[in-house]
Amino acid sequence: MATVTMKELLEAGVHFGHQVRRWNPKMKEYIFGERNGIYIIDLQKTQKLFRDALNYVQEAVTERPKMKILFVGTKRQAQDAIKEEAERCGQFYVNNRWLGGLMTNLQTVQKSVKKMKDIEAMKEDGRFEMLTKKERLGLDNQHAGLMKNLAGIRNMNGLPDMLFVIDVRKEDIAIAEANRLNIPVVAVVDTNCSPDGIDQVIPGNDDALRAIRLFASRIADAILEGQNVATEGIGVESENDESGESAVDTTSSTETENSEINTNGEENLEPTIQVADQSAATVGATHPKNEEATEGANNSEVDGAFGDAQVKAGIETSAPRDTTEVVLDENTDEEKTQKESIEATAS
Numbered sequence: 001m002a003t004v005t006m007k008e009l010l011e012a013g014v015h016f017g018h019q020v021r022r023w024n025p026k027m028k029e030y031i032f033g034e035r036n037g038i039y040i041i042d043l044q045k046t047q048k049l050f051r052d053a054l055n056y057v058q059e060a061v062t063e064r065p066k067m068k069i070l071f072v073g074t075k076r077q078a079q080d081a082i083k084e085e086a087e088r089c090g091q092f093y094v095n096n097r098w099l100g101g102l103m104t105n106l107q108t109v110q111k112s113v114k115k116m117k118d119i120e121a122m123k124e125d126g127r128f129e130m131l132t133k134k135e136r137l138g139l140d141n142q143h144a145g146l147m148k149n150l151a152g153i154r155n156m157n158g159l160p161d162m163l164f165v166i167d168v169r170k171e172d173i174a175i176a177e178a179n180r181l182n183i184p185v186v187a188v189v190d191t192n193c194s195p196d197g198i199d200q201v202i203p204g205n206d207d208a209l210r211a212i213r214l215f216a217s218r219i220a221d222a223i224l225e226g227q228n229v230a231t232e233g234i235g236v237e238s239e240n241d242e243s244g245e246s247a248v249d250t251t252s253s254t255e256t257e258n259s260e261i262n263t264n265g266e267e268n269l270e271p272t273i274q275v276a277d278q279s280a281a282t283v284g285a286t287h288p289k290n291e292e293a294t295e296g297a298n299n300s301e302v303d304g305a306f307g308d309a310q311v312k313a314g315i316e317t318s319a320p321r322d323t324t325e326v327v328l329d330e331n332t333d334e335e336k337t338q339k340e341s342i343e344a345t346a347s
Contacts, residue, residue, distance in 0.1 A: 002054045002221040004214070006047055012211045014204040015041045017191030027191050030203035039191045046203050050215075053186050053200040054222040060162065060184075061226025062233075068156055069223060071216065072174050073166035074098060078206075081213040082166065086152065089220040089227075092160065093152035094174070103159055103177040113154050116146040162186065164219050167206045169193045188215050 009015065017023070017031065017039035032042035061067060071093040073082035079095040086093035094102070102109050119139050122128040128136060163178050165171050165187035178185050179197045186200040188211075195201045205211040 002058060002218050002225055004047060004050050004054075004218055006043060008214060009043050009046060009050075009204075012205075012214045013208045014046060014211045014214070015043050016205045016208065017041050022192045024192055024194050026194050026196065027189065027203065030189075030201075031191060041191065041203050041205070049200070050202050050204075050218070053202050054218060056200050057162070057164075057186060057219060058222040058226040058229070061223050062229045064161065065227050065230040067161040068092060068158070069162045069164060070094065070153070070156070070160035071164050071219075072098065072171050073212070073216070075167055075170055075207075077209050078166045078212045078216075081209070081216045083152065085213075085216040085220040089223040091220075091223060092156045094149075095152060096148050098171060098174045099149055100173060101177075102153075102174070103181055103183070106159060109150070109153075112146055113150050116143060116150060116154065119143045119146075159183065164216075166212055166215065167193070168195075168198060186219070188212075 015032070020034055020037055020039060023031075023039055030042055030045055032040045034040065057069070061069075069089075069091045071082045071086040071091060073079065073093075073095055074097055082093050082095045099109060119128075119142065122139070128139070131139070159181060160183060163174065163183060163185045165175060165185060168175055168187045168189055169192065171187075175185055175187070175197050177183075184199040185197065186202070187198045188202045188204050188206045189195050189198060190204070190206045193206075195203075202215065204215065
């Protein structure tokens with residue numbers, strides 16, 4: 001996860017604010033003290049808020065890997081760092097001049113971008129060489145001006161999803177447009193600036209080159225890490241899906257094997273069925289209840305129940321479920337024979 005240490009903040013000079021007479025009272029809570037007429041920013045608060053901002057950016061990119069983040073820093077010290085770090089993380093930037101209405105009047109800006117691309121297409125297909133020298137010179141100057149202001153957003157189709165700003169006092173128009181469009185703003189705020197309208201305030205020096213590069217590089221790192229986390233999450237989900245499919249295949253193959261085993265088992269159960277039938281018939285014939293011939297009906301019920309229990313025992317070991325009917329039929333025939341013998345004796 002992208003982070004920053006106290007040593008890095010000190011070495012970059014993040015703690016140096018502006019002169020006391022140029023301060024903004026709204027930044028009072030972030031000021032540690034005053035040294036030689038210059039306010040010193042509380043680096044403990046800067047470190048905490050900077051880490052919070054990095055987490056905010058990383059989580060946002062993780063949830064939306066294709067979100068567009070616009071780096072804004074048009075002051076001379078910030079131009080190179082803003083361009084390099086934005087390009088490193090595949091995002092967009094404005095480092096020369098913020099064109100009024102760049103976000104609130106995006107359609108007009110996109111027309112200018114289209115004009116710039118048309119001039120480039122003319123140079124590629126040879127139409128540019130067919131023009132007069134004066135026309136070529138005019139198009140070259142027009143293209144250079146457009147590239148100067150719009151090169152960083154030439155492929156930004158639509159509004160950005162977030163702004164990262166260096167020097168909110170200089171980029172006040174960009175922040176006003178973002179607030180109007182409800183676009184979140186992450187910004188470095190110096191002691192001479194107001195934190196109003198900033199979603200993630202990073203109190204720090206916005207003039208020193210090393211400080212600006214530190215802020216921009218860490219934001220770019222947070223974006224890259226968020227994209228990596230999102231990519232890994234998609235990979236894990238696909239792996240889980242594949243493992244789930246393999247588990248289903250394994251289960252189906254296991255069920256097939258079990259069905260084959262059951263089929264083979266039923267083919268080899270005939271000797272066991274015969275043994276179970278014989279044992280059930282023997283137990284039913286020698287049961288004490290059968291000696292009471294006058295209670296043949298009751299004997300039938302008892303023997304049937306007892307035979308059922310034996311059959312169930314046979315089923316639990318190896319006998320099939322149809323053994324019950326066989327045993328009951330044998331017991332019933334025997335009872336009929338006993339009844340007939342009793343009736344013959346009585347007569």
